[in-house]
Amino acid sequence: MAGVRVVVVDDDALVRAGLRMILGGAPDLEVVGEAADGQEALDVVARQLPDVVLMDIRMPRMDGLAATRRLRERGTTARIIVLTTFDTDEMVLTALQLGAAGFLLKDTPPADLVVAVRRVALGEPMLSPSVTSQLIAAVTRPAEDGRRRKARTLLARLTDREREVAVAVSDGLTNTEIARSLHLGVATVKTHVGSLFTKLEVTNRVQVARYVHDAADDR
Amino acid sequence: MAGVRVVVVDDDALVRAGLRMILGGAPDLEVVGEAADGQEALDVVARQLPDVVLMDIRMPRMDGLAATRRLRERGTTARIIVLTTFDTDEMVLTALQLGAAGFLLKDTPPADLVVAVRRVALGEPMLSPSVTSQLIAAVTRPAEDGRRRKARTLLARLTDREREVAVAVSDGLTNTEIARSLHLGVATVKTHVGSLFTKLEVTNRVQVARYVHDAADDR
DNA sequence: GACCGCCTCCACCGTCCGGTGGAGGGCTCA
DNA sequence: TGAGCCCTCCACCGGACGGTGGAGGCGGTC
Numbered sequence: 395m396a397g398v399r400v401v402v403v404d405d406d407a408l409v410r411a412g413l414r415m416i417l418g419g420a421p422d423l424e425v426v427g428e429a430a431d432g433q434e435a436l437d438v439v440a441r442q443l444p445d446v447v448l449m450d451i452r453m454p455r456m457d458g459l460a461a462t463r464r465l466r467e468r469g470t471t472a473r474i475i476v477l478t479t480f481d482t483d484e485m486v487l488t489a490l491q492l493g494a495a496g497f498l499l500k501d502t503p504p505a506d507l508v509v510a511v512r513r514v515a516l517g518e519p520m521l522s523p524s525v526t527s528q529l530i531a532a533v534t535r536p537a538e539d540g541r542r543r544k545a546r547t548l549l550a551r552l553t554d555r556e557r558e559v560a561v562a563v564s565d566g567l568t569n570t571e572i573a574r575s576l577h578l579g580v581a582t583v584k585t586h587v588g589s590l591f592t593k594l595e596v597t598n599r600v601q602v603a604r605y606v607h608d609a610a611d612d613r
Numbered sequence: 614m615a616g617v618r619v620v621v622v623d624d625d626a627l628v629r630a631g632l633r634m635i636l637g638g639a640p641d642l643e644v645v646g647e648a649a650d651g652q653e654a655l656d657v658v659a660r661q662l663p664d665v666v667l668m669d670i671r672m673p674r675m676d677g678l679a680a681t682r683r684l685r686e687r688g689t690t691a692r693i694i695v696l697t698t699f700d701t702d703e704m705v706l707t708a709l710q711l712g713a714a715g716f717l718l719k720d721t722p723p724a725d726l727v728v729a730v731r732r733v734a735l736g737e738p739m740l741s742p743s744v745t746s747q748l749i750a751a752v753t754r755p756a757e758d759g760r761r762r763k764a765r766t767l768l769a770r771l772t773d774r775e776r777e778v779a780v781a782v783s784d785g786l787t788n789t790e791i792a793r794s795l796h797l798g799v800a801t802v803k804t805h806v807g808s809l810f811t812k813l814e815v816t817n818r819v820q821v822a823r824y825v826h827d828a829a830d831d832r
Numbered sequence: 833g834a835c836c837g838c839c840t841c842c843a844c845c846g847t848c849c850g851g852t853g854g855a856g857g858g859c860t861c862a
Numbered sequence: 863t864g865a866g867c868c869c870t871c872c873a874c875c876g877g878a879c880g881g882t883g884g885a886g887g888c889g890g891t892c
Contacts, residue, residue, distance in 0.1 A: 490749050513742065518742035518743075518745075518746075519742055519745045519746050519749055520742075520745075521745060523732065523737035523738060523739075524737075526737075526738045526739075526740060526745065526748075527737075527738050529745075529748045529749065530709050530738060530748065553867090553868065553869085554868095555868075555869065555870095556868095563819065564819065564823070565819075565823075566815065566816075566817055566819040566820035566823060568817065568848070568849090569848075569849075570848085578869095578870075578871090579870070579871055579872085580871095581870080581871045581872055581873090582869075582870050582871060584849085584850080584851095584871095585869085585870080585871075586869090587849085587850080588850070588851075588852095591850075591851090596785065597785075597850080598785055598787065598849080598850080598878090599819055599849080599850095600782065600783065600784075600785040600818055600819050600822045601785035603819050603822050603823065603826075604783075604784075604785060604822065604826075607822075607823075607826045772837085772838060772839085773838095774838075774839065774840095775838095787878070787879090788878075788879075789878085797839095797840075797841090798840070798841055798842085799841095800840080800841045800842055800843090801839075801840050801841055803841095803879085803880080804839085804840080804841075805839085806879085806880080807880070807881075807882095810880075810881090816880080817848090817879085817880080818879080818880095
């Protein structure tokens with residue numbers, strides 16, 4: 395198969411040279427371009443259409459995150475690996491939300507860097523261990539959990555039909571609207587809603603909505 | 614340095630044998646115990662005090678997730694790698710919340726498996742690429758955001774009093790209860806609620822609750 | 833001082849909601 | 863073949879909700 399075409403973006407010429415040397419050592423990788431800031435990066439990527447972009451964050455003119463956003467907006471097919479010295483929570487989440495496929499620290503061993511480029515080129519993600527840890531921490535977040543778990547367990551006790559009705563209720567539909575949307579009689583809907591009140595131990599539909607939101611609510 | 618002591622937990626003897634062979638091939642790894650279900654795992658881990666536990670999920674008697682929870686509750690120092698064939702969203706999150714240090718699919722190449730055990734022994738996390746992807750997806754979630762922003766801006770347009778009422782409404786209080794809790798007449802509450810409907814462009818209080826939840830909702 | 837927005841409250845009225853007590857059919861499982 | 867659960871639907875009723883059109887006071891601003 396053809397080699398993986400890589401563009402290196404970093405404001406430090408030494409870093410670029412280092413990366414070029416590391417990646418050049420792998421026969422299946424080819425550095426097809428360099429850029430010293432985000433602005434240049436946009437041009438080079440547009441010209442070279444690389445498979446992978448190694449993108450520093452801290453750069454003059456346009457930083458790596460902004461450049462990543464721009465590239466994504468332009469519908470680039472290049473996978474972007476953000477490469478930086480620091481890994482603040484903010485940055486990691488932002489970068490991933492902007493569509494970065496990888497997030498590596500600059501202390502990544504050369505061999506791992508090569509592996510990362512290959513993997514990302516194949517569409518797999520690649521994160522440094524500490525970044526993975528942050529992600530886990532962000533996802534785990536035991537907060538709220540009490541209420542959320544309670545909501546989940548209570549909702550789990552509902553029958554399928556009741557759960558459908560509960561969701562409809564929490565969407566703000568009236569009984570009549572729910573009946574229409576589920577192809578039921580209004581009386582049936584009322585029965586289900588009544589069961590919801592009993593099972594969830596609430597007295598009105600807003601509280602049902604609370605449960606549904608708590609249970610679903612993101613994390 | 615001393616070798617990494619590993620316990621293998623899987624109900625399939627063939628799988629255990631395979632893992633033993635793979636890990637045994639690495640001079641710095643040593644399989645010091647096996648278990649065929651979660652219950653056994655607790656015993657073996659207590660006796661061997663391994664550095665790393667490779668834990669299958671689907672097992673009779675006690676599954677891997679329950680065993681992981683138990684081990685953590687007992688304050689084990691062993692790092693646990695969950696090893697499974699499937700990676701449903703639920704499982705991944707649950708496992709990580711229970712304190713698993715790794716989550717690998719059973720199709721992980723032997724070499725990667727060895728690397729994973731070493732890394733986890735050092736306290737680093739190790740996830741299969743597809744698991745990492747799920748995590749990123751869970752964290753990214755660009756959805757909601759639009760709705761959330763909209764909710765925030767609309768709520769910002771409310772007067773202070775209206776916002777108080779909106780919150781009360783979203784807590785599931787009736788107009789009468791809101792009146793009592795804010796020391797107002799019921800008529801006043803009704804007026805405010807009416808304004809809420811107009812300003813938020815909704816027709817009932819459940820939808821008001823949605824806005825409040827969307828705007829406040831955690832992250 | 834006149835205007836304007838916010839807060840407070842009132843009356844009226846139709847609709848929807850929530851509570852109660854049913855009934856019949858389908859399903860599974862003992 | 864019952865018993866038990868779920869789903870479907872009915873009737874009745876009081877109270878809560880939602881819509882409309884007000885009124886008065888209070889604090890700003892032009």
